[in-house]
Amino acid sequence: MIKTVRFTDVQIELAHGAGGKASRRLIEGLLLPYLTNPVLEALSDAASLEVNGTRLAFTADSFVVKPLKFPGGSIGELAVNGTVNDLAVSGAKPLALLSTLILEAGLSAETLELQIRAMAEAGERAGVNIVGGDTKVVEHGKADGLYITTAGIGLVDTRVKLSPGQVRPGDQILISGPIGDHGITVLLARGELDLEANLSSDTRAIWPLVELLIDKAAPGLRWMRDPTRGGVATALNELARDAKVGIALCEEKIPVREPVRGACEVLGLDPLHIANEGQFIAVVSKEYAEQGLESLRALPGGSLSAIIGEVCEEHRGSVVVRTSYGATRVVDMLVGDPLPRIC
């Protein structure tokens, strides 16, 4: 049972949608007190339901990214991959998706068609059909072209039991690839900054990687999450809090591409706070971590996966990063919203 937090803000701000502290306060302080039930209170990426003895995962996300297209992807791909990935990190094979569209009057049919095609192709790559949905239209000016919501249903792999409660000191923190590509790509695609970089979004369906990790390391798999809004730091802070453990990351092990590192330095951001749309974090017991990592590295798209730290007894409830010079710094959840409308 999560303790209720008081939500005292008088109005909604962009930060409430950023996936960081303000989002958590909104959810725990204003939504959970009314919508209380054991499944929701788990606050995981997907709800878990047992129906006639079959364990299903069920998840939905809305996408309001701006701009609609950016290097490496578009809102349509994000909408498919984002929901597929929420199922995947719940240990569930995606079975079917629904998609609802909120369209702005005046949206060109060509733009819409491009996005429908992007969704169809992303669905095909992820091996999942869009089996239904809904379309609404609002007046010109009342949306930015289109907002997409996708819901997904998946079949939970019975070999895994994932939850913060499974996490133990000594467990290893595995990341599937370089972090921050998506957030920085979208930020630069807005053209508001005088920065350019050879970078594209990492949006992709991670199920093939997750499925392999389950095959190779299921008994040691404790917890997974796709670090989207709020980045790796927010996901791990939530884990540290919920599992009542400490987390220690080793800075030099964290894969970050040069353009992301450069943009973050210029902008005063931490790559650990930047959104990813094609990566996942897995906490794996020590005895399974190396073989899990090796198998991921052998798969296309997994070559840059890495063990970036471990769960520890110390500094319970928080995440620290050890630099290569031996210093340590505490990394908090994302506060505020440096990059609104990122997904």
Place this chain on the structure above:
Amino acid sequence: MIKTVRFTDVQIELAHGAGGKASRRLIEGLLLPYLTNPVLEALSDAASLEVNGTRLAFTADSFVVKPLKFPGGSIGELAVNGTVNDLAVSGAKPLALLSTLILEAGLSAETLELQIRAMAEAGERAGVNIVGGDTKVVEHGKADGLYITTAGIGLVDTRVKLSPGQVRPGDQILISGPIGDHGITVLLARGELDLEANLSSDTRAIWPLVELLIDKAAPGLRWMRDPTRGGVATALNELARDAKVGIALCEEKIPVREPVRGACEVLGLDPLHIANEGQFIAVVSKEYAEQGLESLRALPGGSLSAIIGEVCEEHRGSVVVRTSYGATRVVDMLVGDPLPRIC
């Protein structure tokens, strides 16, 4: 296999979201050609999936109603009831809901809290929990307070087999109560018309009524739909087209409250085109129709249900209404969008 329609409009207009002819053209001409798969092509209210031998229904809808509150309901109640009802008319007992919010920066926390409470209460009345979701925030002006999307999963009652292909001449058309209350209520709540009426939205979960009808008339139950956008006329025109039958309604049998009739006369609208949010149409074989009707009438909220017409051999593909004077008129699907943003 639905024949593909050409979508030749260059941009999206409000009518594409009205649930009538333009919506159908958008779906069949632009969405289906890309998202083709057998489940989607059924174009039913909910997708039907078999998982480990269990038949599930899976549905999602976005809600953009304006204003957010109106007599008898609000966007939060609509969002819960609308998705529960899409499951119900698929013969499925609602198991769980997800809810995603797109919030406008500047929305008052009080307004949001009211809607969360409305959703929670509607869920409780419908006997279904909201087990997860997502929250995004867009800039001020980029949404009207809030848009809500709900997704639902339901367990299909194995006693029923519903589809247009089951419908036969002689089958009876049953409606669960008076039509047009929701659409006219929202229209008047906008205050743009110099009309007042003692009327409130019919928003409610129809599962208790549907469940009883299944109990009493399952072998004769052919097809169900909740006539939301586009109204009874659009739902029945789609049925006539898909089932290749004619449908004849008897005007004096159609329950319409006086304020709805009056407003429609003043505005030049047909109550058969007005959205409902708490009614359903059931096509029932002749031998089960009367006992189905009687059982519905005995249930709270079902006393005004009625048999309003029948399926016939004549005028296949269209819907006609016989007036009390013996005249008949053809009633088409909704064309254009007389009442935008109704749900």
